[in-house]
Amino acid sequence: MSKCDITVIPQKNNYKVGDTIKGEVKVVVDAECKCDALTIEKYWQTHGKGNRSSGCLEVDTLFSGVWQPGVYVYSFSFELKEGPLSYHGHIINIDWYLNARADIPWRFDPAAEIDFILEKSEEVISGTDSNDDFNYIDRKKIPLNDQGWWKLFPLIFFVIGLVLMYTGESLFVGSVFTLVGAFIFYKMIQSAFAERKLGKVLCTVEKEDCRPGENFNASIMFTPRENLDINSVTVKLLGKEIAVSGSGTNKSTHTHAFFEEKLALLEKKALPKDFPVDRKCQLKVPDVAPASFYQTDNKIEWSVVFEVDIPRWPDWYNKLPIKIIN
Amino acid sequence: MKLPFIHLNLRFNPFGELTPDQRKELAVVNxxxxxxxxxxxxxxxxxxxxxxxxxxxxxxxxxxxxxxxxxxxxxxxxxxxxxxxxxxxxxxxxxxxxxxxxxxxxxxxxxxxxxxxxxxxxxxxxxxxxxxxxICMDDESILNQIFSRRIKYAQRNAGHVPVVNQLAIKKLKTLYGDDIRSMEAHLYELFQSLKRIENVKV
Missing domain, CATH: 3.40.50.300 (P-loop containing nucleotide triphosphate hydrolases)
Structure with missing residues (x-):
């Protein structure tokens, strides 16, 4: 059987958004060989703990016909118009690839793949259009301090758990349902409980879209309904990788916090009733912050987390997502 | 920025998640x-x-x-x-x-x-x-083949790559029995922290 070897040779490994990647595909054949199509694909793909996500596929056909024994070189070029930028984290990595493949009838298709790095262009891209493909979380869709009836949903698990235990159907499953249902319900309503003492709490972040290195303001306001001791009021800028592996009953979600900066807005203090509390601070997005990334099984999420720690009472907690753009 | 895992002569962490086609290609079963x-x-x-x-x-x-x-x-x-x-x-x-x-x-x-x-x-x-x-994946030679194939599949260029040797496999078996998924999760973390090409220490 004839042998067909393929090599992808890029001019270099590192590119910036807006560059054109150029190179050659070298094919070595030692006997006559029909090729239905020699293609080269450019795409990004994640790798790490999560199921692989990929996108921005662009394909170019370099040749079709019959190869006689010899060495053939085909040039290719692709414009690198948009992200995501290459990212190497702990459980999520994003990389760009060139994959050349020869479609040879009735044979295993020879192929070669190389990876390359896509970095930020020195020019700042205005607006967010370059990242529109990545389904960033739309802030308008996220209810803050939502008091909706949907919060009762975990109680269904709680009740099912109790029924399973009471009827003796399954003590283990029943207790798991009961505990998980109760815990989720508690987490959902804990801020509402806290507001019985704190009054309505309003927290804001000045910007929804930030660039690495930028500063932005965050604030929290409330007026206690009663005299109140608090342990602390804190705000935290949090960067997290979230990767999902497997599916169905084998599905696992892995998280890794790669950035965390916590500031105290208020130390341990006694707050008098009806005395308005209005605290502001400035947070800085790190210079090397990766852009927000949102795919089904791989996410890079940024958020600002506000917390009011009340002794012997449920703490108040809220998380506002922000979008980091490159 | 450098290419990923180039310091280990790899393209990616060999113990990360693979696509079903890759898993099929790398399966070591009798x-x-x-x-x-x-x-x-x-x-x-x-x-x-x-x-x-x-x-x-x-x-x-x-x-x-x-x-x-x-x-x-x-x-x-x-x-x-x-x-x-x-x-x-x-x-x-x-x-x-x-x-x-x-x-x-x-x-x-x-x-x-x-x-x-x-x-x-x-x-x-x-x-x-x-x-x-x-299914019981506790045969050390099978485990060795599985881990070696995954590392080889992630190999970037010809030359040396990190090795999961028999001693490491014995320790993984002690820790996880025949739970190969937990072994792979453990190896994922070890490969993330490897600074150079060497035998993996469990």
């Missing part, structure tokens, strides 16, 4: 005795084990010999409608209700599937000759 079994009528092969022991890997590997046969993955609460098939591969068959399973048996001549629970009783009742493969 199913020689089963290769032709499904060509006979009324044969049921069940790959039986707990979570993370490599059942799916075995099923995917066997499917390579019957690549035109239907391969389906059943999720919890799935109620698929089955058409008549000569050979069918089903991952996680226990997610089907008993009624759906009997519908599956009635509409399949020969079948291979993965399961956590032994279904040989109901398969025999449905008229199948049952072959049960208890």
């Amino acid at each position: 199913i020689d005795s089963l290769k032709a079994s499904l060509n006979k009528e009324a044969v049921a092969i069940q790959f039986l084990a707990d979570h993370g022991r490599g059942k799916t890997m075995h099923l995917l590997f066997l499917h390579r010999y019957y690549s035109s046969a239907e391969y389906i993955k059943i999720y919890q609460d799935d109620k698929p409608a089955f058409s008549m098939q000569a050979v069918r591969f089903v991952d996680s068959v226990e997610n089907l209700s008993k009624k759906s399973r009997f519908d599956l048996y009635n509409k399949t001549s020969s079948i291979a599937f993965t399961t956590h629970t032994d279904l040989s009783g109901e398969l025999t009742d449905a008229g199948f000759n049952v072959i049960t493969q208890n």
Whole structure:
């Protein structure tokens, strides 16, 4: 059987958004060989703990016909118009690839793949259009301090758990349902409980879209309904990788916090009733912050987390997502 | 920025998640005795084990010999409608209700599937000759092959790459028994922290 070897040779490994990647595909054949199509694909793909996500596929056909024994070189070029930028984290990595493949009838298709790095262009891209493909979380869709009836949903698990235990159907499953249902319900309503003492709490972040290195303001306001001791009021800028592996009953979600900066807005203090509390601070997005990334099984999420720690009472907690753009 | 894992002469962490096609390509299993079994009528092969022991890997590997046969993955609460098939591969068959399973048996001549629970009783009742493969990935030489193949698949250029040696495998077995998924999770973290090409220390 004839042998067909393929090599992808890029001019270099590192590119910036807006560059054109150029190179050659070298094919070595030692006997006559029909090729239905020699293609080269450019795409990004994640790798790490999560199921692989990929996108921005662009394909170019370099040749079709019959190869006689010899060495053939085909040039290719692709414009690198948009992200995501290459990212190497702990459980999520994003990389760009060139994959050349020869479609040879009735044979295993020879192929070669190389990876390359896509970095930020020195020019700042205005607006967010370059990242529109990545389904960033739309802030308008996220209810803050939502008091909706949907919060009762975990109680269904709680009740099912109790029924399973009471009827003796399954003590283990029943207790798991009961505990998980109760815990989720508690987490959902804990801020509402806290507001019985704190009054309505309003927290804001000045910007929804930030660039690495930028500063932005965050604030929290409330007026206690009663005299109140608090342990602390804190705000935290949090960067997290979230990767999902497997599916169905084998599905696992892995998280890794790669950035965390916590500031105290208020130390341990006694707050008098009806005395308005209005605290502001400035947070800085790190210079090397990766852009927000949102795919089904791989996410890079940024958020600002506000917390009011009340002794012997449920703490108040809220998380506002922000979008980091490159 | 450097290419990922270039300091280890790798393209990616070998113990990260792979696509189903890659898993099929890298599977190390011994199913020689089963290769032709499904060509006979009324044969049921069940790959039986707990979570993370490599059942799916075995099923995917066997499917390579019957690549035109239907391969389906059943999720919890799935109620698929089955058409008549000569050979069918089903991952996680226990997610089907008993009624759906009997519908599956009635509409399949020969079948291979993965399961956590032994279904040989109901398969025999449905008229199948049952072959049960208890999956146990505790053979050190098999584990060595699996880990070596994954590292080789992630290799960037010719030359040295990190090695998971027999000593490391023994320690992984002590920690995780035959739970290969937990071993791979452990190795993932070790490869993330490796600074240079060396033998992996568990």
